[in-house]
Amino acid sequence: MISDRNIQKNGLVNLAALVGVGVGAGLTARYLDSAAGYLSMLFIGFGFLVGAVSYFQMRLEARERAEKMEYDELLRAKSASALFDSPDAESFPAQRARQQFERVFVPLFTAVLVILQGVVVYWQWTALAKANPLKIERATVGMALFGLFALVLFLLGKYAAGIARIEKQRLLRPGAGYMLLGAVLCGVTIAGLAAGLMGYPKVDLIAARVMVVLLGLTVIETLVTLIFEGYRPRMKGQVVRLLYESRLIGLLGAPESLITTAAHALDYQFGFKVSETWFYRFLERAFAWIVLVQLGILWISTMVVFIEPHEQAVIERLGSPKDKVLEPGLHVKLPWPVDVVYRFQTRNLQQFLVGVVPDENLEKEKVLLWTKAHYKEEINFLVASRQREAITNQTPSDQAVPVNLLTASIPVQYTIQNVLDWAYKHENAAEMLKHLATREVVNYLVSVDIDEIMAAGRDAAAKELQKRIQQTADANQLGVRIVFVGLQDIHPPVGTSDNAVAEAYEQVNGALQQREGRILSAQKEAEEIVPRARAAAADRLSRAESYKLMKISDGLAAQGRFPNQVLAYEASPEVYKQRTYLDTLARALQKPRKYLLATTNTSHVINFNLEDQVRFDLLSDVSVPDEDKDKKKK
Amino acid sequence: MNRNPLTLFTGVVLVIIFVLLLFTFQVRQTEVAVVTTFGRYSKSITSPGFNLKWPWPIQRVYKFENRTQSFEKKFEQTQTGDSRIILITVYAGWKISDPQKFLIRFDGDPLRAEQSLENLIRNAQNSVIGRHQFGDLVSPNPADLKFDQVEKEMLVEVKDTANKEYGIDITLLGIKQLGLPESITTKVFERMKEERARLVTKFNSEGEEQATIIRAEANRKRQEILSKAEAESLVIMGQGEAEASKSMRVFEQNRELAVFLLQLNALEQSLKERATLILDAQSAPFNMLNGVSAENTKSKSGQ
Numbered sequence: 001m002i003s004d005r006n007i008q009k010n011g012l013v014n015l016a017a018l019v020g021v022g023v024g025a026g027l028t029a030r031y032l033d034s035a036a037g038y039l040s041m042l043f044i045g046f047g048f049l050v051g052a053v054s055y056f057q058m059r060l061e062a063r064e065r066a067e068k069m070e071y072d073e074l075l076r077a078k079s080a081s082a083l084f085d086s087p088d089a090e091s092f093p094a095q096r097a098r099q100q101f102e103r104v105f106v107p108l109f110t111a112v113l114v115i116l117q118g119v120v121v122y123w124q125w126t127a128l129a130k131a132n133p134l135k136i137e138r139a140t141v142g143m144a145l146f147g148l149f150a151l152v153l154f155l156l157g158k159y160a161a162g163i164a165r166i167e168k169q170r171l172l173r174p175g176a177g178y179m180l181l182g183a184v185l186c187g188v189t190i191a192g193l194a195a196g197l198m199g200y201p202k203v204d205l206i207a208a209r210v211m212v213v214l215l216g217l218t219v220i221e222t223l224v225t226l227i228f229e230g231y232r233p234r235m236k237g238q239v240v241r242l243l244y245e246s247r248l249i250g251l252l253g254a255p256e257s258l259i260t261t262a263a264h265a266l267d268y269q270f271g272f273k274v275s276e277t278w279f280y281r282f283l284e285r286a287f288a289w290i291v292l293v294q295l296g297i298l299w300i301s302t303m304v305v306f307i308e309p310h311e312q313a314v315i316e317r318l319g320s321p322k323d324k325v326l327e328p329g330l331h332v333k334l335p336w337p338v339d340v341v342y343r344f345q346t347r348n349l350q351q352f353l354v355g356v357v358p359d360e361n362l363e364k365e366k367v368l369l370w371t372k373a374h375y376k377e378e379i380n381f382l383v384a385s386r387q388r389e390a391i392t393n394q395t396p397s398d399q400a401v402p403v404n405l406l407t408a409s410i411p412v413q414y415t416i417q418n419v420l421d422w423a424y425k426h427e428n429a430a431e432m433l434k435h436l437a438t439r440e441v442v443n444y445l446v447s448v449d450i451d452e453i454m455a456a457g458r459d460a461a462a463k464e465l466q467k468r469i470q471q472t473a474d475a476n477q478l479g480v481r482i483v484f485v486g487l488q489d490i491h492p493p494v495g496t497s498d499n500a501v502a503e504a505y506e507q508v509n510g511a512l513q514q515r516e517g518r519i520l521s522a523q524k525e526a527e528e529i530v531p532r533a534r535a536a537a538a539d540r541l542s543r544a545e546s547y548k549l550m551k552i553s554d555g556l557a558a559q560g561r562f563p564n565q566v567l568a569y570e571a572s573p574e575v576y577k578q579r580t581y582l583d584t585l586a587r588a589l590q591k592p593r594k595y596l597l598a599t600t601n602t603s604h605v606i607n608f609n610l611e612d613q614v615r616f617d618l619l620s621d622v623s624v625p626d627e628d629k630d631k632k633k634k
Numbered sequence: 635m636n637r638n639p640l641t642l643f644t645g646v647v648l649v650i651i652f653v654l655l656l657f658t659f660q661v662r663q664t665e666v667a668v669v670t671t672f673g674r675y676s677k678s679i680t681s682p683g684f685n686l687k688w689p690w691p692i693q694r695v696y697k698f699e700n701r702t703q704s705f706e707k708k709f710e711q712t713q714t715g716d717s718r719i720i721l722i723t724v725y726a727g728w729k730i731s732d733p734q735k736f737l738i739r740f741d742g743d744p745l746r747a748e749q750s751l752e753n754l755i756r757n758a759q760n761s762v763i764g765r766h767q768f769g770d771l772v773s774p775n776p777a778d779l780k781f782d783q784v785e786k787e788m789l790v791e792v793k794d795t796a797n798k799e800y801g802i803d804i805t806l807l808g809i810k811q812l813g814l815p816e817s818i819t820t821k822v823f824e825r826m827k828e829e830r831a832r833l834v835t836k837f838n839s840e841g842e843e844q845a846t847i848i849r850a851e852a853n854r855k856r857q858e859i860l861s862k863a864e865a866e867s868l869v870i871m872g873q874g875e876a877e878a879s880k881s882m883r884v885f886e887q888n889r890e891l892a893v894f895l896l897q898l899n900a901l902e903q904s905l906k907e908r909a910t911l912i913l914d915a916q917s918a919p920f921n922m923l924n925g926v927s928a929e930n931t932k933s934k935s936g937q
Contacts, residue, residue, distance in 0.1 A: 140655055288640050319662040320682035382812045384774035403772050405822055424663055427703040435704055435725040439808040447776040499823035504830035511834040515841030522845030526852030533856030537863030544867030548874025555881025566888045582919055588902040592909035596920055
């Protein structure tokens with residue numbers, strides 16, 4: 001039987017170990033940028049909180065036991081004393097303190113723990129999306145340290161769990177559970193680091209996500225326990241379950257208990273003792289060997305590597321690259337860590353943009369206008385101005401620099417051609433290529449005219465840029481082939497609200513259209529004027545021809561008629577003349593207005609108003625123009 | 635007892651791994667390593683491979699990047715030789731040439747190295763740009779440009795110091811971006827806008843000019859066509875009259891009658907449209923009305 005003091009000491013040691021290992025794990029995780037390491041640290045931190053509350057509760061229970069012993073001693077010594085006949089609550093302060101602690105503090109702490117763990121779950125889940133990459137080069141140191149942490153936690157946790165089981169010290173159980181789980185999580189972190197060394201750095205992140213899910217499940221379990229505690233029937237003498245103790249943590253911290261639980265479940269299901277069969281006993285005996293063989297197979301499997309169709313890979317033997325590049329297919333190599341394979345997506349077309357910082361939201365827009373920025377950030381490139389001579393005559397203080405500004409989004413597409421150069425000449429070959437390409441674009445644009453490059457010179461410029469970027473990439477041994485350089489998105493800058501440059505360019509296009517419109521309008525008028533003139537000329541000629549024909553016809557008619565008229569005249573000259581005169585007068589005076597003065601009195605003065613009266617019959621030939629038609633014409 | 639071989643095997647494996655971790659290290663092709671013994675420099679390892687070492691704290695291994703690293707300086711304002719203000723960004727490619735010096739100068743921290751490089755490059759950049767005209771950096775005539783020369787001069791200025799003092803070899807240096815301060819950018823925008831406005835006016839005037847020319851040409855053609863037609867019509871009419879005159883001879887048979895008939899014809903033609911005649915009763919045939927008028931007067935007075 002271990003004394004209360006020793007058990008408390010054990011609890012205190014566990015607390016110190018949890019603090020020490022938690023801080024160590026946190027610092028190591030920071031050193032490695034290991035997400036799984038951070039999660040392990042957080043679990044250990046929660047273990048410390050739970051262990052601290054358990055330790056406090058343990059002390060309260062120890063005080064209560066001491067108080068009870070004192071009370072029993074006094075009872076024996078003064079059995080007849082009236083003082084102890086009816087013991088009330090005031091007589092047992094330690095017991096009352098423990099009860100108050102269990103009734104008030106424990107549920108409150110459990111609720112706070114649930115909230116805290118919930119917040120951590122949310123924070124870590126979102127933070128993992130932006131987690132820094134694992135520092136693989138430090139992985140070996142990290143593995144050693146986490147191994148040490150795992151060992152410490154395992155030994156202390158195992159010891160505490162043993163005491164808790166043997167001595168029925170339930171208050172040692174929560175802390176021990178967290179310590180054992182901490183040991184397991186340190187082991188998982190080591191596995192993540194080892195995977196990183198083998199070329200799978202994402203395993204660390206995946207392990208961290210699994211740990212976050214585990215913490216989430218713990219939150220749910222504790223919350224359910226907390227709620228159900230309120231509805232649990234209270235029985236006198238029943239040991240109260242620790243609200244903040246997670247069964248899930250206990251189970252995961254001691255995997256062998258999982259096997260025992262599974263064996264019990266099988267026994268119950270099949271109705272006989274499956275756990276006593278030879279096969280089960282063999283499995284139990286050989287389990288460690290089986291795991292070891294599995295690990296061996298896993299290690300041997302690192303001798304085989306599959307390269308995907310879009311990939312090439314470089315193989316390094318003890319850090320030294322082999323000349324042969326691994327092409328797509330199956331390859332055999334020495335096991336990790338002797339041979340390590342580094343994969344590169346050499347056949348995938350890769351692209352970056354020069355001159356802009358892309359924006360995911362703006363990229364979704366389907367219409368790209370010069371007057372509206374369509375990237376997060378657009379660089380104003382300096383381009384030469386043909387008006388340089390005129391402007392450079394100004395004094396320097398004028399600062400009217402002889403340049404124009406141009407916005408360009410230039411996609412540069414490339415593939416990796418020499419994977420060894422790409423991998424070993426530059427720390428970040430993609431970034432270096434972007435620097436070099438941007439430099440070439442800047443260098444090219446400072447010597448071209450804005451109007452030239454935006455019009456006829458665009459294709460030539462794109463080809464020239466592709467050539468230059470390829471040359472500089474080759475000169476710097478980047479091992480890439482430039483596939484395409486596009487100048488399709490090159491335009492004047494948007495400008496400011498007061499100086500909308502792109503809009504001014506659009507107005508020029510508008511003016512060009514207007515100019516063409518005016519010319520076409522004039523041409524339309526010309527097309528009308530000339531044919532009309534030709535028509536008028538034709539009419540005039542036609543009338544002249546008519547006149548000519550009329551004259552000739554009249555002449556011929558007179559030629560035929562006049563001899564006969566002469567004959568008639570000669571027959572009776574006076575009568576013929578009168579008849580002809582009167583006939584003519586009768587015909588001629590049919591229409592004209594006539595005033596006949598029948599009076600003979602010549603002394604009268606007669607006034608005639610010969611002013612033209614409006615003749616409404618004239619208006620019958622006049623048509624009123626249609627207003628609607630007039631408007632349409634306008 | 636059954637577990638002894640397993641425990642032994644696992645223990646041996648763990649011990650081997652632990653010993654390997656303590657006594658060996660690997661240098662990759664991409665790395666260069668410096669080994670120190672009790673804090674004192676021992677050796678640099680520049681070729682990849684497997685190496686032995688004493689465990690910490692006796693020996694310590696520092697590993698650095700062996701490949702060319704890129705570094706980009708801030709977008710900085712500076713002044714050219716002809717007092718023009720520009721903004722410039724310079725990028726550089728550098729690699730560790732002397733690992734020992736790199737470790738001593740910067741504690742092996744690349745960020746500290748880049749901070750020192752930035753100051754070095756800024757100094758070179760401002761001094762080189764200050765020696766050149768703006769036209770050396772931006773010119774419509776490629777022959778006038780000294781872009782490459784400016785970059786080379788900058789590289790020469792920093793290369794030696796970086797090599798000797800920092801243990802760094804600057805392999806390349808280039809101008810990544812050129813720009814103008816905001817106030818000048820606004821002025822350039824203003825000028826570009828005015829340039830466009832000039833073109834707008836030009837195109838509008840050109841349109842007006844072309845339209846006027848086209849209209850004038852059309853009117854000229856119309857006039858030409860009408861004038862020709864007029865002349866031609868006069869000729870035709872003359873021809874008609876000439877032809878008609880041939881028939882005039884017939885009138886010689888009785889000239890008096892002919893004149894009389896022509897007068898009558900003229901009279902008839904002239905009275906065709908909107909004529910008003912004031913006639914007295916003496917004109918034939920209205921003189922016939924005189925008797926009627928007298929009789930009417932008599933009959934009225936008789937009554």
